[in-house]
Amino acid sequence: MYKALVCCRAGMGSSMLLKIKADQVISENDFPIQTEHGNLDSLNGFTGDLVITMEDLSNELQGKVPYALGIRNIMDKDEMKAKIQEFLDSKK
Amino acid sequence: MLKDLTSEKLIRLNIHARDWQDAIRQAAQPLVDHNKISISYVEDIIAGVIENGPYIVITKHVALPHARAEAGAKENAIGIATLSQPVAFGNEANDPVKYLFCLSATDNSRHLSALAELANLFEDKEFFKLLDTTKNKKDIIQYIKDKEEQ
Numbered sequence: 001m002y003k004a005l006v007c008c009r010a011g012m013g014s015s016m017l018l019k020i021k022a023d024q025v026i027s028e029n030d031f032p033i034q035t036e037h038g039n040l041d042s043l044n045g046f047t048g049d050l051v052i053t054m055e056d057l058s059n060e061l062q063g064k065v066p067y068a069l070g071i072r073n074i075m076d077k078d079e080m081k082a083k084i085q086e087f088l089d090s091k092k
Numbered sequence: 093m094l095k096d097l098t099s100e101k102l103i104r105l106n107i108h109a110r111d112w113q114d115a116i117r118q119a120a121q122p123l124v125d126h127n128k129i130s131i132s133y134v135e136d137i138i139a140g141v142i143e144n145g146p147y148i149v150i151t152k153h154v155a156l157p158h159a160r161a162e163a164g165a166k167e168n169a170i171g172i173a174t175l176s177q178p179v180a181f182g183n184e185a186n187d188p189v190k191y192l193f194c195l196s197a198t199d200n201s202r203h204l205s206a207l208a209e210l211a212n213l214f215e216d217k218e219f220f221k222l223l224d225t226t227k228n229k230k231d232i233i234q235y236i237k238d239k240e241e242q
Contacts, residue, residue: 013158013195016207056145072185075151075214
Protein backbone atom coordinates (compact mmCIF):
# COMPACT_ATOMS: atom_id res chain seq x y z
CA MET A 1 0.00 0.00 0.00
CA TYR A 2 1.39 3.40 -1.02
CA LYS A 3 0.85 6.52 1.03
CA ALA A 4 -0.20 9.70 -0.74
CA LEU A 5 -0.49 13.23 0.59
CA VAL A 6 -3.12 15.38 -1.13
CA CYS A 7 -2.42 19.05 -0.69
CA CYS A 8 -2.85 22.51 -2.15
CA ARG A 9 -1.48 25.88 -1.17
CA ALA A 10 -4.26 26.92 1.13
CA GLY A 11 -4.69 23.49 2.67
CA MET A 12 -8.44 23.52 2.15
CA GLY A 13 -10.87 23.90 -0.66
CA SER A 14 -9.25 22.68 -3.79
CA SER A 15 -7.21 20.04 -1.98
CA MET A 16 -10.32 18.69 -0.26
CA LEU A 17 -12.06 18.43 -3.61
CA LEU A 18 -8.92 16.84 -5.01
CA LYS A 19 -8.92 14.25 -2.23
CA ILE A 20 -12.60 13.46 -2.79
CA LYS A 21 -12.00 12.86 -6.49
CA ALA A 22 -8.72 10.98 -5.93
CA ASP A 23 -10.39 8.66 -3.43
CA GLN A 24 -13.18 7.97 -5.94
CA VAL A 25 -10.70 7.08 -8.67
CA ILE A 26 -8.56 4.99 -6.30
CA SER A 27 -11.52 2.97 -5.05
CA GLU A 28 -13.07 2.53 -8.51
CA ASN A 29 -9.79 1.10 -9.79
CA ASP A 30 -8.66 -0.72 -6.65
CA PHE A 31 -5.39 1.18 -6.67
CA PRO A 32 -3.20 0.28 -3.67
CA ILE A 33 -3.01 3.85 -2.40
CA GLN A 34 -4.07 5.46 0.83
CA THR A 35 -4.57 9.22 0.86
CA GLU A 36 -4.29 11.76 3.58
CA HIS A 37 -5.02 15.44 3.36
CA GLY A 38 -2.75 18.30 4.28
CA ASN A 39 -1.34 21.67 3.37
CA LEU A 40 2.10 22.75 2.28
CA ASP A 41 3.37 22.53 5.86
CA SER A 42 2.49 18.83 5.86
CA LEU A 43 5.23 18.34 3.31
CA ASN A 44 7.86 18.94 5.96
CA GLY A 45 8.72 15.52 7.28
CA PHE A 46 6.43 13.78 4.81
CA THR A 47 7.39 10.12 4.66
CA GLY A 48 4.88 8.84 2.10
CA ASP A 49 5.41 7.81 -1.51
CA LEU A 50 3.42 10.31 -3.49
CA VAL A 51 2.10 13.87 -3.38
CA ILE A 52 -1.08 14.63 -5.32
CA THR A 53 -1.64 18.31 -5.99
CA MET A 54 -2.59 20.85 -8.65
CA GLU A 55 -0.22 21.02 -11.60
CA ASP A 56 1.33 24.42 -10.92
CA LEU A 57 2.41 23.28 -7.49
CA SER A 58 3.56 19.84 -8.59
CA ASN A 59 6.10 21.47 -10.91
CA GLU A 60 7.66 23.17 -7.92
CA LEU A 61 7.75 19.98 -5.93
CA GLN A 62 9.67 17.95 -8.51
CA GLY A 63 12.84 16.68 -6.90
CA LYS A 64 11.72 17.71 -3.40
CA VAL A 65 9.35 14.80 -2.81
CA PRO A 66 9.57 11.13 -3.89
CA TYR A 67 6.90 11.63 -6.56
CA ALA A 68 4.76 14.66 -7.39
CA LEU A 69 1.58 14.13 -9.33
CA GLY A 70 -0.06 17.27 -10.78
CA ILE A 71 -3.69 17.47 -11.80
CA ARG A 72 -4.94 20.05 -14.30
CA ASN A 73 -8.67 19.39 -14.14
CA ILE A 74 -9.95 18.06 -10.81
CA MET A 75 -13.16 16.74 -12.30
CA ASP A 76 -11.45 14.74 -15.05
CA LYS A 77 -11.32 11.18 -13.75
CA ASP A 78 -9.50 9.91 -16.85
CA GLU A 79 -6.65 12.33 -16.23
CA MET A 80 -6.47 11.34 -12.57
CA LYS A 81 -6.56 7.63 -13.38
CA ALA A 82 -3.86 7.89 -16.06
CA LYS A 83 -1.54 9.87 -13.80
CA ILE A 84 -1.96 7.52 -10.86
CA GLN A 85 -1.39 4.56 -13.17
CA GLU A 86 1.80 6.24 -14.34
CA PHE A 87 2.96 6.50 -10.73
CA LEU A 88 2.18 2.82 -10.09
CA ASP A 89 4.02 1.82 -13.28
CA SER A 90 7.07 3.75 -12.11
CA LYS A 91 7.13 1.52 -9.02
CA LYS A 92 7.26 -1.73 -10.96
CA MET B 93 -24.71 20.14 3.82
CA LEU B 94 -24.16 22.53 0.95
CA LYS B 95 -27.57 24.11 1.41
CA ASP B 96 -26.54 25.16 4.91
CA LEU B 97 -23.45 26.95 3.61
CA THR B 98 -24.95 28.88 0.75
CA SER B 99 -28.07 31.00 0.33
CA GLU B 100 -29.69 33.44 -2.05
CA LYS B 101 -27.88 36.35 -0.50
CA LEU B 102 -24.50 34.75 -1.31
CA ILE B 103 -25.36 34.33 -4.99
CA ARG B 104 -24.60 36.90 -7.72
CA LEU B 105 -25.63 36.24 -11.29
CA ASN B 106 -24.28 37.77 -14.51
CA ILE B 107 -21.57 39.92 -13.00
CA HIS B 108 -19.74 42.21 -15.41
CA ALA B 109 -16.10 41.71 -14.50
CA ARG B 110 -13.20 43.67 -16.00
CA ASP B 111 -10.63 41.00 -15.25
CA TRP B 112 -9.98 38.06 -12.95
CA GLN B 113 -9.25 40.22 -9.90
CA ASP B 114 -12.47 42.12 -10.37
CA ALA B 115 -14.32 38.81 -10.81
CA ILE B 116 -12.96 37.48 -7.51
CA ARG B 117 -13.73 40.72 -5.66
CA GLN B 118 -17.29 40.86 -6.93
CA ALA B 119 -17.92 37.14 -6.32
CA ALA B 120 -16.58 37.45 -2.77
CA GLN B 121 -18.38 40.68 -1.90
CA PRO B 122 -21.62 39.05 -0.64
CA LEU B 123 -19.54 36.94 1.75
CA VAL B 124 -17.89 40.10 3.05
CA ASP B 125 -21.25 41.86 3.35
CA HIS B 126 -22.71 38.99 5.34
CA ASN B 127 -19.75 38.64 7.63
CA LYS B 128 -18.52 35.27 6.36
CA ILE B 129 -15.07 36.58 5.45
CA SER B 130 -13.05 39.73 5.98
CA ILE B 131 -11.70 42.00 3.25
CA SER B 132 -8.23 40.71 4.07
CA TYR B 133 -9.38 37.21 3.08
CA VAL B 134 -10.30 38.49 -0.40
CA GLU B 135 -6.94 40.25 -0.73
CA ASP B 136 -5.20 37.03 0.33
CA ILE B 137 -6.98 35.08 -2.43
CA ILE B 138 -5.77 37.60 -5.01
CA ALA B 139 -2.25 37.77 -3.57
CA GLY B 140 -2.13 33.97 -3.64
CA VAL B 141 -2.97 33.84 -7.33
CA ILE B 142 -0.49 36.59 -8.20
CA GLU B 143 2.23 34.84 -6.25
CA ASN B 144 1.49 31.23 -7.10
CA GLY B 145 -0.56 31.12 -10.27
CA PRO B 146 -4.23 30.38 -10.94
CA TYR B 147 -4.43 27.20 -8.86
CA ILE B 148 -7.97 28.10 -7.80
CA VAL B 149 -9.21 27.30 -11.31
CA ILE B 150 -9.95 23.65 -10.71
CA THR B 151 -11.88 22.47 -13.71
CA LYS B 152 -13.14 23.84 -17.02
CA HIS B 153 -14.59 27.35 -16.55
CA VAL B 154 -14.79 26.97 -12.76
CA ALA B 155 -12.81 28.81 -10.10
CA LEU B 156 -12.92 28.07 -6.39
CA PRO B 157 -11.51 31.23 -4.84
CA HIS B 158 -10.34 30.52 -1.31
CA ALA B 159 -7.50 31.34 1.04
CA ARG B 160 -6.12 30.09 4.32
CA ALA B 161 -8.55 30.30 7.23
CA GLU B 162 -6.11 32.59 9.09
CA ALA B 163 -6.46 35.16 6.32
CA GLY B 164 -9.93 36.01 7.59
CA ALA B 165 -12.49 33.22 7.25
CA LYS B 166 -15.16 33.97 9.86
CA GLU B 167 -17.81 31.36 9.13
CA ASN B 168 -18.05 28.38 6.77
CA ALA B 169 -19.81 29.54 3.61
CA ILE B 170 -19.92 29.11 -0.15
CA GLY B 171 -20.83 31.90 -2.55
CA ILE B 172 -21.96 31.30 -6.12
CA ALA B 173 -21.27 33.79 -8.92
CA THR B 174 -21.59 33.75 -12.69
CA LEU B 175 -20.00 36.15 -15.16
CA SER B 176 -21.85 37.66 -18.11
CA GLN B 177 -18.55 37.54 -20.03
CA PRO B 178 -16.03 34.83 -19.04
CA VAL B 179 -12.56 36.12 -18.09
CA ALA B 180 -9.12 34.53 -18.38
CA PHE B 181 -7.32 33.59 -15.17
CA GLY B 182 -4.16 32.42 -16.91
CA ASN B 183 -4.97 28.75 -16.43
CA GLU B 184 -4.25 27.14 -19.77
CA ALA B 185 -6.22 23.97 -19.20
CA ASN B 186 -9.41 25.47 -17.81
CA ASP B 187 -9.74 29.09 -19.00
CA PRO B 188 -11.87 31.12 -19.42
CA VAL B 189 -13.69 31.20 -16.09
CA LYS B 190 -17.41 31.75 -16.04
CA TYR B 191 -18.41 30.35 -12.64
CA LEU B 192 -16.91 31.24 -9.27
CA PHE B 193 -17.58 29.39 -6.05
CA CYS B 194 -16.02 31.48 -3.31
CA LEU B 195 -15.24 29.32 -0.33
CA SER B 196 -14.83 30.30 3.28
CA ALA B 197 -13.68 27.46 5.51
CA THR B 198 -12.82 28.01 9.15
CA ASP B 199 -11.71 24.45 9.69
CA ASN B 200 -10.65 21.52 7.59
CA SER B 201 -13.29 18.94 8.33
CA ARG B 202 -16.68 20.52 8.85
CA HIS B 203 -17.19 21.60 5.26
CA LEU B 204 -16.12 18.26 3.82
CA SER B 205 -19.60 16.90 3.07
CA ALA B 206 -20.53 20.20 1.43
CA LEU B 207 -17.46 19.99 -0.77
CA ALA B 208 -18.34 16.44 -1.78
CA GLU B 209 -21.74 17.75 -2.86
CA LEU B 210 -20.06 20.57 -4.74
CA ALA B 211 -17.90 18.00 -6.52
CA ASN B 212 -21.07 16.25 -7.66
CA LEU B 213 -22.55 19.52 -8.87
CA PHE B 214 -19.41 20.21 -10.91
CA GLU B 215 -20.16 17.04 -12.87
CA ASP B 216 -23.78 18.03 -13.40
CA LYS B 217 -24.37 19.70 -16.78
CA GLU B 218 -27.95 20.55 -15.81
CA PHE B 219 -26.67 22.60 -12.89
CA PHE B 220 -24.47 24.75 -15.14
CA LYS B 221 -27.29 25.08 -17.65
CA LEU B 222 -29.45 26.39 -14.83
CA LEU B 223 -26.72 28.86 -13.79
CA ASP B 224 -26.56 30.06 -17.40
CA THR B 225 -30.25 30.58 -17.88
CA THR B 226 -31.98 31.44 -14.62
CA LYS B 227 -32.45 34.95 -13.34
CA ASN B 228 -33.89 33.66 -10.11
CA LYS B 229 -31.52 32.81 -7.27
CA LYS B 230 -34.26 30.80 -5.62
CA ASP B 231 -34.08 28.29 -8.47
CA ILE B 232 -30.43 27.62 -7.71
CA ILE B 233 -30.99 27.05 -4.01
CA GLN B 234 -33.98 24.85 -4.83
CA TYR B 235 -31.90 22.82 -7.26
CA ILE B 236 -29.25 22.22 -4.60
CA LYS B 237 -31.89 21.20 -2.07
CA ASP B 238 -33.60 18.86 -4.52
CA LYS B 239 -30.31 17.23 -5.35
CA GLU B 240 -29.59 16.66 -1.67
CA GLU B 241 -32.90 14.91 -1.23
CA GLN B 242 -32.34 12.51 -4.10
